[in-house]
Amino acid sequence: MKLQNILENKKSFAISDEYPFLNNKYIQGLEVEDAQIINNISAELILNDLGEYPKFKNLTFKDIIDLRILVHFEVANSIVYDWLEKILRYCEINYVNLKNNEKKYARTREDSIKLFNQIIALFVEYYLLENDLLFLNTALKITDIKWIVPTSSSSLSTKALRVIKVNQIHEIIRTLENE
């Protein structure tokens, strides 16, 4: 069960603001079953909260985190898929602009870096859930973009997320090669 893995790895998430949901106080100290019920209810709330997909430029950091949490809870329903497919499509169709323009996607450069590293994480996690190589492919392409590499002023959590996800991608490719 993925949830159990998440709870077991809670400590590693604790350093980051990527998983505010998992750091939520009511998960702490609960039995796995209880936490599971609470989290399933919360996943449902997140799903209801997600609503319609906005334009990419209106996409928030919270939206991506919500999607990552839903993917972690294996909520791969049509709403989640629809959001992911639209984000993927935007990244692919606008890839040339994406490579050359870092300021367009968030208020600051740091926010853009953070947003796109979250998108990489989301795509890799979705690949692991559904084995959908299109998402891995786009994640690979985004990791190639130079301005998305966290800078010295980027937050520790963004830097850590980047390292974890890039290593994870390499591991996935190695596994695929040996299949």
Added chain:
Amino acid sequence: MNKKSIIVFCPNPSSLYTVSVCELLLNRGYSIDHIIVRKFTFKRFRTEFSRDGKRLLIKIWKKLFLKEAAYPKGTDSLPLFRSNNKLKIRNVREFKKNGTKILYCNTLNDQIVEDTLKMYDDKLVVFTGGGIIRKNILDVAGDGVINCHMGILPRYKGMDLPEWCILENKTEELGITLHFMDTGIDTGYILRKVKIPLKGYTCIKSLRNSFEPIMVKSMVDVVDDYLNGRIKPLKQESENRRQYFIVHKKLYDLVDSKLKKRTTIANKKSKIQFI
């Protein structure tokens, strides 16, 4: 024989695909009224380079400089098909002697192209490359613009489809679709689907090369059949349709390694059977 005018859209004057389609159509008794060639301008280079990167340079080197020499000898490829079918023409200019008019344009959506198409009342446009066709051209293209898509529609839309079929272990889905273009991406009415079995190819390049003669022959067959009322376009189902995008270098290498493994296993099996 049907008297529709045939107009061909062409990506560059020495495109082997274009000249092969045109020459085969001539051999079947059709006359080509106009060939509209997209010029290779700096602007085009810049746009395509920002999309394709290094791949474009390799493509230019092969298609504009090496031409037939770019293909490995003795394999299923367009040059072998051309020599088997005694196709001699190497540049669209050579069609002038058959009465074909040649028009050069910056893009296939230019006003001059629109005006040229309007000159013909009853027409069919054959697309052999040159970029996206916009609504202004589609609206004046008569029966429509026929395109040969390198994947089986409606499931496989977009780009690099042979690679995606192999990556998804759906080799039975390798093939091409002849369809009419519309304003969507690969969503127009389907004329014919041709499935191509995966033979012992050890790299994606040789597999792709083997598609080209099939594309040429299928295009000519479909034009012939359509003009003689032997096929009717069918609307695409909108379900189970997916758009694919350019494959990243790392996954592209994975395609080659998958093909190699597949061939090695097949060879081993055939040896065992032989013993």
